Amino acid sequence: FKGENDPDVEGGLASANKWKRLGTLLSGPFMNILTGILLFTIVISQTGIPQSNMVQIAGVAPGSPAAEAGILEGDMLVTINSEDVDSMEMVSDRISQNLGDMISLTVIRSGEKMKFSLVPRENPPEGEGAIGILMQNPVEEVGFFRAIPFGGRLAWEQVKQIVSVPVLLIRGQVESEEARLLSPKGIYDVYSHVREEERTIEDDQPSLNIAWFFGVISVALGFSNLLPIPALDGGRILFILPEIFIGKRVPPKYENFIHFIGYITLLVIMVYVFYQDFANPIQLR
Incomplete structure (x- = not known):
């Protein structure tokens, strides 16, 4: 964004009022989650809803x-x-x-x-x-509009799964290999596996597995970006909260420094995850 970190840039994000900044930062993750709900809804409208109590x-x-x-x-x-x-x-x-x-x-x-x-x-x-x-x-069987609430429910279930992963890891209920972070390379490997499975479906069938896969990715990206981690949208939103609740803005130089540290940390983690995905590719059954 123009003027993302410098409030002296006229018309930039950092110089906008707190509500505009909050809305802008929320819009990206919101669209990711909305895209996930839309994809889940499309899949459900094509496959129907399993009646788990029957x-x-x-x-x-x-x-x-x-x-x-x-x-x-x-x-x-x-x-x-x-x-x-x-x-x-x-x-x-x-x-x-x-x-x-x-x-x-x-x-x-x-x-x-x-x-x-x-x-x-x-x-x-x-x-x-x-x-x-x-x-x-x-x-x-349900139509598209009836499927929307179920699409939203599935997105919520995805969010709950993401939140539960650290707890399951600590309890030893999930292997670290199953909960590993993925780089774009790792995500592509999973996509390739899903695409290969999709080829077993008749040609006139829609690519529902792929739509589901991208729905999961979209929701995960949207929610992860809302986490209060410096450099992510959630981290930037965290710095707007004092301005909203006590009317005092965190000095930009301190905020920018913390985001810079967060950015470097995320970059190091991403390099490591990339290395892992090449040196030890994810194993899919």
Whole structure:
């Protein structure tokens, strides 16, 4: 920006009033986050919203207890042993708790409730599971405008994940390799992996994986830029707060010095991250 650091430059950012400076500094991260929400919304409007509290039968293994009982692909599982089904994990747990014992399942098929009894196997064939079913969450189709709140919710989930990473690292719940910073080279490596996966999708399908990837990147950039770190927008906003709350501006020479130190520190970190991405490229499955 013109006059970003010098309040003596007429018409420059530093010479503007506190509210204009605040608005200008917020606009960049806001647009990044808004772009992420837009991309998430586009993806959701094309793929629908998984109903995580509902369980649908996605497949039935031939000769399995489920097949012998008469359960079909597409059935909606509503109860197990008279207990309401609210997740795939709950179904798996109840089946595991009743290996070798009779259980009852209630499904909805074509709007009609049907009840089946079967015995989960203790030693099922590899890859089939105790009763021989594949489960999925049914998907609700939504239009673009209905998808917007869900796009915003996904952006918020991304922000929460970013905030939780340091805590998870300290607790040892996440490996440092999984939470490493990425340079543009590392981001390109991840993009290439996503692009390769996208090629397995039919040509007439939209590039939803890529849209999702850039949505994650946009939200991460927007939020990270708001962190109160010198040289970033969040760090500059931090120096505006005294002016807003106590009416006194931090002397520009001190503010500029702190931002300079922050800039050099970020530059050193970026050089190190670049080196890591070339010397030890991120491993993707």
